Amino acid sequence: MSEQRPPFPPFTHNTAIQKVRAAEDGWNGRNPERVALAYTQDSYWRNRSTFLCGRAEIVAFLQEKWKRELEYRLIKELWAFSGNRIAVRFAYEYHNDSGNWFRAYGNENWEFDENGLMQKRYASINDLAIKEADRKFLWDQTGPRPIGHPGLSELEL
Template identity: 75%
Template sequence: MTRPPLPPFTRETAIQKVRLAEDGWNTRNPEKVSLAYTEDCRWRNRAEFVTGRAAIVGLLTRKWTRELEYRLIKELWAFEGNRIAVRFAYEYHDDSGQWYRAYGNENWEFAEDGLMRHRLASINEAPIAAADRKFHWDVNGPRPADHPGLSDFGF
């Protein structure tokens, strides 16, 4: 199985890979998202370290159980060969209705088949008022092509 686009990345294919990842994560489907990673993929997500698809599914299941109405935007930061660096922001609310915006950076390394084999994520978040939300699209679909990106918001 391959997961195009494949490394080595060009600017165009790196942007495409980032958008595919964003669209996948916005499904909030842990099993579907995990298929973009190698069977033995290593992650650092905040202070949690996991290895393998089953652990990724577990982490994402816990994440999206508590991060409700999650909406994510990713943007290419840099790329070279089989590596891509992205910055991202996402918004969600907890079960009490408090909204948050999280900001972060990820470093990705891909295998030859286009599956990600290493993901390092650094994430910070802050509470926001519902009126300060910026990410508005149907929570059951990907970000529309005409919705502003991170640079448009100055994030």
Template identity: 70%
Template sequence: MSRPPLPPFTEETAIQKVRAAEDGWNTRDPERIALAYSEDSWWRNRSTFVQGREAIIEFLAGKWDRELDYRLIKELWAYTGDVIAVRFAYEYRTAEGQWFRAYGNENWHFDKEGLMTHRHASINDVEIDESDRKFFWDNSGPRPADHPGLSELGL
């Protein structure tokens, strides 16, 4: 199975890879998202360690059971060969109605087929008021092309 764009990355293909990841995560479909990772992909997500597609699916299903109305924006930070670094922010609310904005950085490593083999994510959550939200688009799909990115939002 191949997941273009493939390494070695150029700036253009790294940006495409980042946007594809953002669009995928905004579906909140764990099975679909897991297909972007190698069978034995290894993650560090905050203080949680996950390995393999089945564990990724389970992790993501639990995440979106807790993080409601999730909307994510990713931005390329750096790339070289088969590695991409991104910064990101996402907004979500809890079942109790408290809104959060999570800020973070990820380092990704890809195999020759374009599947992610390693994902290292450092993330911090900040409580926000609903009136402080910045990510507004239909909750059922990807960020529209005309919605500002992180840099344009000053985040």
């Protein structure tokens, strides 16, 4: 039995937005095992200068990421889509164990299989040190971004 993760390609504007929001909500949950289920068993990633292949590597990567990036909060926004591909831009805020805050900005290119699982993910990311007073992602850390919270465009990011 194959795993499925709707919506499925080819994407429409609305289903691409649904896919982006589902990814954002999943990552904001910061559960590596659960996040990894959105990817194919042999999913290939480039994340900054790190290259990964498969769910086990994805889980290990995310476990380490969220040990370092504390109080992580993410917003993703659809940039473009075609067929089984989606491009997003995103920003996330976090602090390190010294209490220094950062906002990371980036772009991702995604490719999905016919079951709606991501088979390729290419991420380019840059970090910017910010003051805690300059944070913009202030929702309750235990859940997804609230529906009424502004997105990247509304926040002018």
